[in-house]
Structures are given as structure tokens and as C-alpha cells.
Amino acid sequence: MKFTKLIPFVVFTLVAGAGTAQAQEGEAEERDKKGFLTGSFETNNIYFVKEDIEVPGQKTPDDRFGSNNYLKVDYIRSKFSAGVQLESYLPVIQDYPAEFTGTKLTNIYASWVDDSFSITAGSFYEQFGSGLLFRAWEDRALGINNSLMGARFTYNYKNYVALKAIWGTPRFGMEYDTGVQFRGLDLSLNISEMYGAKKSTLLLEGSVLNHYQSVPQSYENGMSPNVTGWSARVNYENGGFMAKAEYVDNGTNYFPNTEMSSEDPREFVGKRGNAQLLELGYSNNGLGIFLTGRRFEWMYSKFDRTSSSAANVYNYLPAVTMQYTYLLTNLHPYTPLTQDSRNGEIGGQADIYYNVKRGTWLGGRRGLKLHANFSTYYSLAGKGNARADKLMFRDFSADIEKQWTRAFKMNLLYSMQERNTDYGATAKTELAHIVVGDFLYKFTPRFSLRLELQYLTSKEGDKDWMAGLLEASFAPKWSIFVSDMYNHGNDAEANRLHYYSGGVSFAHSHTRLSLSYGRNRAGYVCSGGVCRIISAYTGANFAMTISF
Amino acid sequence: MVKKLLLTLVALAGFATLASAQMRLPNVKIENEKGELIQTSSLLDAKTPMIISFWSTTCKPCIRELNAINDQFVDWQDQADFRVIAVSIDDSRSASKAKAMASGFGWSDFTVLYDKNQDLKRAMNVNLVPQVFVVDADGKVVYSHTGYNPGGEAELLKEIIKLKK
Numbered sequence: 001m002k003f004t005k006l007i008p009f010v011v012f013t014l015v016a017g018a019g020t021a022q023a024q025e026g027e028a029e030e031r032d033k034k035g036f037l038t039g040s041f042e043t044n045n046i047y048f049v050k051e052d053i054e055v056p057g058q059k060t061p062d063d064r065f066g067s068n069n070y071l072k073v074d075y076i077r078s079k080f081s082a083g084v085q086l087e088s089y090l091p092v093i094q095d096y097p098a099e100f101t102g103t104k105l106t107n108i109y110a111s112w113v114d115d116s117f118s119i120t121a122g123s124f125y126e127q128f129g130s131g132l133l134f135r136a137w138e139d140r141a142l143g144i145n146n147s148l149m150g151a152r153f154t155y156n157y158k159n160y161v162a163l164k165a166i167w168g169t170p171r172f173g174m175e176y177d178t179g180v181q182f183r184g185l186d187l188s189l190n191i192s193e194m195y196g197a198k199k200s201t202l203l204l205e206g207s208v209l210n211h212y213q214s215v216p217q218s219y220e221n222g223m224s225p226n227v228t229g230w231s232a233r234v235n236y237e238n239g240g241f242m243a244k245a246e247y248v249d250n251g252t253n254y255f256p257n258t259e260m261s262s263e264d265p266r267e268f269v270g271k272r273g274n275a276q277l278l279e280l281g282y283s284n285n286g287l288g289i290f291l292t293g294r295r296f297e298w299m300y301s302k303f304d305r306t307s308s309s310a311a312n313v314y315n316y317l318p319a320v321t322m323q324y325t326y327l328l329t330n331l332h333p334y335t336p337l338t339q340d341s342r343n344g345e346i347g348g349q350a351d352i353y354y355n356v357k358r359g360t361w362l363g364g365r366r367g368l369k370l371h372a373n374f375s376t377y378y379s380l381a382g383k384g385n386a387r388a389d390k391l392m393f394r395d396f397s398a399d400i401e402k403q404w405t406r407a408f409k410m411n412l413l414y415s416m417q418e419r420n421t422d423y424g425a426t427a428k429t430e431l432a433h434i435v436v437g438d439f440l441y442k443f444t445p446r447f448s449l450r451l452e453l454q455y456l457t458s459k460e461g462d463k464d465w466m467a468g469l470l471e472a473s474f475a476p477k478w479s480i481f482v483s484d485m486y487n488h489g490n491d492a493e494a495n496r497l498h499y500y501s502g503g504v505s506f507a508h509s510h511t512r513l514s515l516s517y518g519r520n521r522a523g524y525v526c527s528g529g530v531c532r533i534i535s536a537y538t539g540a541n542f543a544m545t546i547s548f
Numbered sequence: 549m550v551k552k553l554l555l556t557l558v559a560l561a562g563f564a565t566l567a568s569a570q571m572r573l574p575n576v577k578i579e580n581e582k583g584e585l586i587q588t589s590s591l592l593d594a595k596t597p598m599i600i601s602f603w604s605t606t607c608k609p610c611i612r613e614l615n616a617i618n619d620q621f622v623d624w625q626d627q628a629d630f631r632v633i634a635v636s637i638d639d640s641r642s643a644s645k646a647k648a649m650a651s652g653f654g655w656s657d658f659t660v661l662y663d664k665n666q667d668l669k670r671a672m673n674v675n676l677v678p679q680v681f682v683v684d685a686d687g688k689v690v691y692s693h694t695g696y697n698p699g700g701e702a703e704l705l706k707e708i709i710k711l712k713k
Contacts, residue, residue, distance in 0.1 A: 038571050038671075040673035070675075072670075072673060074671065074673070076572070078575070079575060113576060113577065113587070115587070125666065125670075126665060127640065130640040131640055137666070140675075154577070201582045201583060237582055240651070244644065279644050281644050281648055282648075283647055283648050283650075283652070285651075286651065286652065287651065316640075318639070351645060353651065354652055355653060366619075369652065371652065440698060442699065445699045445702060447699075448697070475700040475702070476697055477697075507694050507697075509693065512676065512695050527606075528604075545676055545694060547692065
């Protein structure tokens with residue numbers, strides 16, 4: 001592994017460089033001279049319990065235990081920093097990508113951030129534009145860490161020009177996949193700054209990304225080992241108004257041939273991916289409006305063409321919809337269509353936020369916060385066009401937040417969700433209406449109770465659900481909760497189950513501990529619009545984070 | 549194996565706790581409200597302390613905490629001079645939404661920054677949000693807390709008043 005051999009050398013060079021540069025700095029930097037260590041430790045553990053009754057989709061691992069652990073330590077000394085991340089899966093929690101296994105020093109880096117440039121050697125994270133073309137990031141809840149091992153260089157000339165250059169090999173599970181290489185460039189020109197415009201900001205940006213992987217023998221279809229994609233972007237901002245547009249050409253990637261026949265025996269066929277994104281926003285004086293439109297096809301970017309692991313991805317295609325936080329609103333979150341015949345989508349969403357001021361008729365003594373969202377997504381009618389075909393997902397929601405008295409605060413939410421249940425294979429959809437009431441009462445400055453009451457009604461699928469949650473908080477350290485979701489309307493009596501949960505959390509200074517026990521439904525764990533499918537399980541969770 | 553790992557962890561944690569007495573605001577690049585990259589060191593003005601709060605559009609407790617600070621901002625300013633930096637860790641997809649949200653919530657007194665590549669989040673070792681820091685005028689981190697319980701924001705004001713000496 002030539003990359004890993006390079007690291008000590010790089011680290012040494014940078015440390016030595018940092019030392020010399022430090023010695024020349026003036027008194028202002030005196031206090032930084034010693035540098036400091038900082039870091040964090042996170043552990044997530046589940047003990048699985050086997051139930052006597054049948055829970056739909058429930059799986060219990062044989063050894064009943066899963067434990068994901070992360071230790072990150074950084075040394076920072078003024079402009080210099082270096083660090084490592086140690087990960088340990090003892091074993092990995094059920095339904096995480098299976099590539100995470102054992103214990104290893106997975107990430108190591110050294111970096112120097114100066115006024116006009118920065119350089120990072122080792123593992124790093126990066127994204128170009130909105131991430132449609134390229135994103136290397138870590139999301140522990142999803143089991144994604146596709147950081148690159150290599151080098152990243154950034155340079156800026158005043159505020160006019162910003163350049164990023166990257167080269168590296170992606171992390172896949174516990175290893176860096178040395179058979180795969182990325183080379184990329186990203187350029188941002190601040191046009192308004194160049195012409196001295198004061199009021200508005202205009203940025204013109206573009207990226208190029210090359211992905212290399214030697215083609216396996218079995219893929220002989222004239223597949224090229226190099227895939228080059230690019231993106232072009234415009235960002236404009238004036239007063240409270242903003243507009244962003246992005247076009248991505250993802251290059252030609254290979255997808256399973258869905259029309260395989262004796263005339264066309266190719267197992268894989270090349271498809272040129274492309275995406276368009278438009279965002280418009282207006283914010284001023286307590287009003288915020290945000291619109292997004294997006295269309296893409298053949299944008300599923302795997303760095304290793306031979307693996308179907310969820311961890312094997314180098315771009316970011318999240319669901320651009322309302323991201324809910326209440327139990328029943330998240331039973332069936334939308335995930336975009338990226339694979340196989342489900343190759344693309346077209347749709348958009350609109351958000352409006354309004355803060356009704358204190359002292360107005362509607363705002364009352366303490367003001368009122370209003371928010372509404374609408375989103376709708378369709379599959380594509382055919383290749384290379386923008387015609388909508390089948391409805392994949394549609395959602396309307398409205399919520400209000402009202403502080404009635406110093407002690408009492410209320411949130412109300414209504415959501416209507418319609419989703420395609422066949423991933424676009426047919427036009428069949430299911431519709432659900434959900435209402436949520438969330439009430440917070442502060443008994444003393446430190447003690448408060450929060451109650452959530454939720455109801456979902458639907459004529460289809462699992463039909464009606466109800467849910468409740470009660471949380472008691474003793475600020476700033478303790479909180480305890482109990483919750484239950486009950487599928488009382490299910491046609492099958494055996495499936496009219498309670499999904500209960502209860503737990504306690506404690507936070508003090510740099511440490512947070514939480515312990516809970518409950519029955520969890522099969523479904524999705526989502527983070528930032530990207531979801532991971534999990535099996536139903538019953539068990540105890542213990543999590544701890546320490547930062548130092 | 550596990551024992552060895554634990555020992556290493558304890559040793560590292562202990563070492564780091566000793567060394568971390570002087571954790572400072574790290575210097576990384578981050579986007580401001582206009583989408584321009586600024587360095588975090590430019591936030592320090594050697595006069596006023598800051599509350600740095602990490603939040604995201606999908607984090608309910610984060611929004612509750614920032615709204616609670618916003619509701620009391622004027623009263624707190626009577627007691628001590630300080631600034632609030634709300635660092636959105638939303639990715640590029642939700643960062644524009646975060647902007648609309650910040651305006652809709654009336655956070656006009658806050659400086660909202662967008663840590664799209666999560667460089668500041670990593671440098672400050674934030675694992676869970678909400679996480680809040682109190683940083684003195686010279687950039688020294690004097691207090692931090694993970695998670696939010698209603699009323700917990702009072703601790704922040706206490707720390708800021710302590711800095712007045």
C-alpha cells in the first residue's frame with residue numbers, strides 16, 4: 001500500500017514545516033505556540049432481544065450485540081493541524097454496510113491552512129457544488145465514510161478566485177480502495193467582487209472529476225476505465241434574493257442492461273448521467289421562501305463498479321423534501337430513484353417560513369412562527385427528456401409554533417403524504433394524513449415536560465396509527481422519555497403492534513450518555529435526506545459521546 | 549484485543565483532557581451568508597465573547613435552543629456584550645433552506661455560517677448536534693455542552709457573565 005507508506009513522510013514534512021513557520025511568526029501568535037490536542041470519542045451499542053411474538057421484518061443477530069466505536073484525535077497548532085481516527089466494530093451493528101469490520105486506524109491527515117492557500121495530505125473530505133457530481137463525506141448514522149486518501153490543495157486569490165484540486169483513492173469499509181482513483185478540480189470566480197459590485201454577489205463555478213478503475217475481465221463491453229464528469233454552476237445573490245443553478249454531466253457509467261436479449265446480450269450498458277438543479281430563495285424581515293427544482297437521470301455513481309454496498313457511492317443524491325422529525329411523519333420517507341429501471345426523477349419543492357411579529361394582531365404578545373412545505377416527484381417518461389411519468393411522492397405540510405405564555409409553547413403540524421408503493425413500476429399510490437401536537441410546559445426554569453400526540457389515518461397499507469411521547473427535562477443535564485406507536489388500524493390483527501420505547505440521557509460538559517430500550521419498526525434511518533434501511537428489532541441502546 | 553483498545557482509549561482520553569485545557573477556536577474556512585469563504589479566525593475581534601452553536605435544519609432541539617437564545621437575546625445583551633454564531637452543518641442541499649429558516653425564525657441578530665463540508669464541525673470535534681461552545685474574545689473555548697433541554701440556555705449566559713470578571 002504505497003499511500004499508507006507515504007503518510008508518515010507527509011506528516012513529518014508538515015510537522016517540520018509547521019515548526020519552522022511557527023518560529024517565524026510574530027508575538028500575536030505567541031499564545032498559539034504550544035498547540036493543543038482535541039478529540040472525540042463516540043460509542044453506539046445495541047443489545048438485541050429476541051421476542052416471542054412475530055414482529056414484521058424483525059431480525060435478531062446471532063450474537064445479539066452490535067457496537068460501533070469512533071475515536072478521533074487532532075493536534076492543532078495555529079495554522080497547522082494533524083489527526084487520526086480509530087474505528088472499531090465489535091461487531092458492526094446490524095444493517096450497517098458489512099465492510100465495516102474489526103478495529104483500525106482508518107483516517108489520518110495533516111493540514112496547513114494559510115490565508116491564501118491550504119494543503120491537506122492523508123484522508124480528507126470534500127464536495128463540489130451541491131455534491132451531485134462529487135461528495136466525500138462521513139455520516140456515522142448512515143454508515144458512510146468515503147473519505148479520500150491522497151492530497152487536497154486549495155488556493156484563493158483575494159476574494160476573486162477560489163481553486164480546489166484533489167487527488168486520492170476512496171475509503172471503502174476499513175480500507176482505501178487502491179484500484180480506484182479520483183482526480184478533481186473545482187473553480188469558483190467571484191465576478192461581483194472583481195467588478196467591485198457592493199450590493200450583489202455573482203459567482204461562476206465549475207468542476208471536473210475523473211474517476212478511474214481498471215475494468216474487470218467479466219465486464220468486456222468496451223467499458224472505459226476512466227469516467228470524466230463535469231458541472232457548471234451560477235450563484236447569484238442580491239439583497240434577500242438568491243438564485244442558484246447547476247448542470248451536471250456525470251460521464252458514462254455502466255448500468256445493468258434491463259433489455260438484455262439474444263440480439264443484445266450485453267450484461268451492462270453505458271449511460272450518460274446528467275442532472276439539473278435550480279434553487280430560488282427570498283428572505284427578508286421574518287419571511288423566508290425557498291424553491292427547489294431538480295431533474296436527474298443515470299446519476300448513481302459507484303466508485304467500485306463491482307459492489308452494490310450502500311457505502312459504495314461518491315456523489316450525493318438526497319431526497320429534496322420536507323425532513324420530518326416526528327415518529328408517524330417518518331414511517332415512509334421518500335428516497336430518490338437512482339438505480340436500474342428506476343433511473344431518474346423530476347420534481348421540486350417549496351418552503352415558506354414566516355415569523356409573525358410580536359405585538360401584531362396575529363402575533364400576539366410573543367409572536368407566531370408559520371411554515372409550510374410542498375414537494376412532488378415523478379419518475380421520468382423516457383431517456384433524455386424532462387417529461388414526468390408516474391407520481392413517486394407528493395407531500396404537503398403546514399406547521400405553526402406558538403409561545404402562549406412564558407411557560408407554555410405549542411407546535412401543531414399537519415402533513416399529507418402520497419407515495420408510490422411499487423418504486424414506479426406501476427402508478428399505484430397510498431395516501432396518508434397525519435396530525436401532530438407538540439406541547440412544552442416549563443414548570444420551573446429547569447424543569448419542563450414535553451408531550452407529543454400524533455395520529456395517522458390512511459385507507460391503504462397499514463392503515464391507522466397513533467403515537468405519543470412524553471419527555472421530562474431537568475436542564476441542563478437530564479432528560480427521560482417514554483413513547484409508543486400503535487398500528488391499531490392494521491387489517492391483520494397480529495400486526496396491530498405497539499412499538500414502545502423509553503430512555504434516559506445525561507449530558508455534562510463534554511460528555512453525553514443515553515440509554516434506551518424499545519421495539520423498533522422496520523424502516524429507514526435517515527440523515528440529511530439519505531436513508532439506510534433497517535430491520536425491525538427489539539433491544540437496548542447505549543450511546544456515549546465525549547469530546548475533549 | 550478489546551482490553552488493549554480500552555487501555556489505549558483511556559490513555560488517550562486522559563492525555564487529551566490534560567492537554568485540552570486550552571482548546572481554542574480552530575482556523576478553518578467556512579461559508580458566510582453570501583456564499584463567500586471566510587476564515588474562522590476572522591470571527592475573533594478581541595473584544596466580545598461568542599456563543600457558537602452548531603445546528604441543522606433537521607435538528608429540532610438545535611432550533612429550540614437557538615429560538616430560546618433569540619427570544620432572550622435583548623435581555624441578555626443588557627447583562628453582557630456577546631455575539632451568537634449559528635453554524636449550520638447542513639449540506640449544500642439544505643443550506644439554502646437553512647437560510648430561509650433563519651430568516652423565518654427572525655434570527656437577525658445572529659451571524660449564520662454554513663459549514664457545508666463540515667470542516668469546522670470536525671475541527672471542533674462535534675459528533676452530535678446541538679452542540680454549543682462559549683468562546684472568549686481571544687478564541688479560547690471556555691464552555692461546551694452537547695444536547696439541549698429547555699432552560700439549559702441559562703448556563704450560556706452564566707459563562708458569558710463570568711468572562712466579564
